[in-house]
Amino acid sequence: xxxxxxxLIPVAAAISLALSAAVEAVALPLFLxxxxxxxxxxxxxxxxxxxxxxxxxxxxxxxxxxFWPFVVVQIIVALYAWIAAxxxxxxxxxxxxxxxxGLGVIASITSTPISYVVFGCSTTSGIALATAVGKALxxxxxxxxxxxxxxxxxxxxxxxxxxxxxxxxxxxxxxxARFPWALRAIGAS
Amino acid sequence: MRRLHPFxxxxxxxxxxxxxxxxxxxxxxxxxxxxxxxxTLTPGASPRLPVFRxxxxxxxxxxxxxxxxxxxxxTVAIGxxxxxxxxxxxxxxxxxAPSRLVEAMVAAGWGASVAYLFAATLSAVPLLRARxxxxxxxxxxxxxxxxxxxxSRLRALRALALPLVLSALHEVDERALALETRGLVPGVRRTxxxxxxDSALQRIGRWGLVTVCAAALVWRVTWSG
Numbered sequence: 001x002x003x004x005x006x007x008l009i010p011v012a013a014a015i016s017l018a019l020s021a022a023v024e025a026v027a028l029p030l031f032l033x034x035x036x037x038x039x040x041x042x043x044x045x046x047x048x049x050x051x052x053x054x055x056x057x058x059x060x061x062x063x064x065x066x067f068w069p070f071v072v073v074q075i076i077v078a079l080y081a082w083i084a085a086x087x088x089x090x091x092x093x094x095x096x097x098x099x100x101x102g103l104g105v106i107a108s109i110t111s112t113p114i115s116y117v118v119f120g121c122s123t124t125s126g127i128a129l130a131t132a133v134g135k136a137l138x139x140x141x142x143x144x145x146x147x148x149x150x151x152x153x154x155x156x157x158x159x160x161x162x163x164x165x166x167x168x169x170x171x172x173x174x175x176x177a178r179f180p181w182a183l184r185a186i187g188a189s
Numbered sequence: 190m191r192r193l194h195p196f197x198x199x200x201x202x203x204x205x206x207x208x209x210x211x212x213x214x215x216x217x218x219x220x221x222x223x224x225x226x227x228x229t230l231t232p233g234a235s236p237r238l239p240v241f242r243x244x245x246x247x248x249x250x251x252x253x254x255x256x257x258x259x260x261x262x263x264t265v266a267i268g269x270x271x272x273x274x275x276x277x278x279x280x281x282x283x284x285x286a287p288s289r290l291v292e293a294m295v296a297a298g299w300g301a302s303v304a305y306l307f308a309a310t311l312s313a314v315p316l317l318r319a320r321x322x323x324x325x326x327x328x329x330x331x332x333x334x335x336x337x338x339x340x341s342r343l344r345a346l347r348a349l350a351l352p353l354v355l356s357a358l359h360e361v362d363e364r365a366l367a368l369e370t371r372g373l374v375p376g377v378r379r380t381x382x383x384x385x386x387d388s389a390l391q392r393i394g395r396w397g398l399v400t401v402c403a404a405a406l407v408w409r410v411t412w413s414g
Contacts, residue, residue, distance in 0.1 A: 003373070006302055007364035010309035011357050017310075018317035018357075022349035025325045026335040026342040032350075039354070051306070059310045064247070065206075065278035066271070118210075120255055120267040128254035135258065144258075159343065166347060167354045175358070 004178065005044050012036035012048075013056040029126055030156050033060065034077045034107075038164045041081035042090055043179035049078030066123055069114050076110045077103065077157075081164075084185075090165045091187030100161025104154035111153065112146040121145040127152050194387045195285055195293040197395055201228070202281035204398040209273035211405040215262075218269030225276035229283070240283040244276040251275075287311050289385050296384035301373055309364070321353050 016036035023030050036056055041049025053074025061068035080103050084090065089099040115121050121131040121144070130151040134144030168176065168186050176182035209221040229241040251271045255264040291304040328348055329335075335345040 001302075002365075003368050004361060004365040006305070006373075007309075007361050007368060008358075009306055010313050011361055011364065013306075013310045014313035014317045015354055015357050017314045018321050018353065019350055021318050021321035021325065022346060022353065025349060026346045028339070028342050028346065030346075035350075035354070055306050055310050058307065059314065061278065062282055062311075065274050066251075119251070119271060120259055120263065122251050122254035122258060122267070122271070125250065125254065128257055132257050159346075163347065163350055163354075166351060167358070170351060170355060171358065178362070 001047070005048050008040055008044055008179070009048060009052050009055060012040035012052045013059060015039065016052075016056045017060060028159075029152070030159055031152070032156065032160055032163070034074060034157070035160050035163060037074050037078050038081040038160060039167060041078045041181075042085045042164060042168060042185040043176075043182045045085075045181050046078055046082040049081055050075050053078050066119060069118050070111055072114065073107055073111050077107060080106060084161075085181050086184070088184065088187035090161075090168050090185040093162055093165060096161045096165040097158050100158035101154060103161065104157035105150070107157055108146060108149035108153040112142070112149045115149055116142055116145040121148055124152070193284075194385050194391050195290040196297070196387075197391045198281055198285045199290075200395040200398045202277040204402050205277045206270070206274040207402045208405055209270040211402065211409050213409070214266030215269055218266060218273060221273040222269045222276065225273045225280065228280040229276055231280075231284075240279060244279040247279060248272040248275040292381045292383060293385050293387075295379055295381045298378065301377065301379045305368070305373060317353065317357060320356065321349070324352050325349055 013036050016033050019032040019035055023032055033056065034053070037049050037053040040052040054071055057067055057071035057074050084096075084099045084103075089095045115123050115127065121141075122128050127148040129148075131144045131148030134147030135141070137144075137147075139147055165186075168182060171182065173183075173188075176186075176188075205221045205225050209218045211217070212221070226241065226244065229244050248268075248271065252264065252268045255268050255271075259267065287308060291308045294304045294307075295301060325335075328345075333345055333348055335342060335349075
């Protein structure tokens with residue numbers, strides 16, 4: 001791994017953890033905690049993306065340890081983002097948003113068993129409330145847990161993909177060309 | 190406690206939640222939760238009461254969510270496990286300085302790049318958060334309104350997030366140059382300047398904790414069902 005890609009990992013992980021300040025300002029029910037993982041993958045491939053996801057989870061766990069079991073989700077996100085980058089799905093919002101919605105489904109399928117077995121679906125207030133709504137709608141406990149994860153992940157991942165697409169297109173071409181996957185991800189090579 | 194080797198602190202903080210999930214509920218979880226809260230009151234975790242209070246405040250919402258979703262027996266069983274996990278990590282954060290952990294990792298033969306990843310992220314997060322807050326203030330001064338409908342809020346989010354992410358990405362080259370200048374080449378082993386002292390007793394203690402966790406798991410799977 002080159003020094004530049006090594007330097008990218010902590011920057012991307014810190015982006016994921018610092019975006020909460022922007023989210024708080026607009027008061028939207030979003031996490032954006034996989035932004036750095038998706039961005040690092042789109043710029044530099046799956047190895048850098050997975051490393052970013054693991055570092056993000058590890059550092060986030062120091063603030064709230066309940067994040068650590070969800071490191072698997074970060075790895076799945078990196079692999080999905082790699083497939084999306086290879087397919088050039090970051091070339092515009094029309095391709096990125098549906099790809100993000102697809103990731104929302106996959107991420108909620110991945111996180112539901114962890115949330116159910118380890119935390120009894122009580123990871124965040126939003127997920128707990130959505131799970132309670134699912135139970136009130138007559139869903140099984142596991143079904144209600146999936147409902148809770150789905151409600152929180154579906155829109156979040158679509159917004160994250162759209163944001164990463166905006167970043168990739170806003171990057172000067174000379175800067176983008178320094179990363180091995182950036183131009184391919186936006187369909188420019 | 191602060192004098193303990195970072196790996197010993199990590200072993201204790203990891204073993205307690207592992208035992209909480211392995212031992213039968215609710216007594217296993219209760220015992221580990223009590224031990225974890227006792228750790229937050231040890232002299233190493235200074236200042237003591239704030240650490241205890243932080244653990245309590247962090248764990249409390251989970252009990253509310255669990256009561257919303259489960260019966261009392263399940264709430265107590267899962268709640269005690271989550272409380273153990275929260276209290277152990279809050280204590281760990283109070284007792285373990287990240288710089289000591291990095292030194293210990295390098296001394297143990299981990300690549301300098303792995304240690305760099307954690308140290309650099311830990312130091313970059315507060316810097317980027319502060320920058321994010323400055324960008325929020327600056328954009329508000331320019332008339333950006335983060336209120337209104339969802340579409341308007343999403344546009345505001347883009348205007349806040351894009352400068353943050355782009356400015357962070359432009360720093361990558363500067364960081365890479367600094368790393369090259371300091372001779373950080375992936376795969377090369379470095380010698381730490383002041384490695385945290387370790388002892389045979391602590392090494393035995395760490396392996397003892399691993400053995401206890403493994404034994405508890407085997408006992409639970411084979412005999413306890």
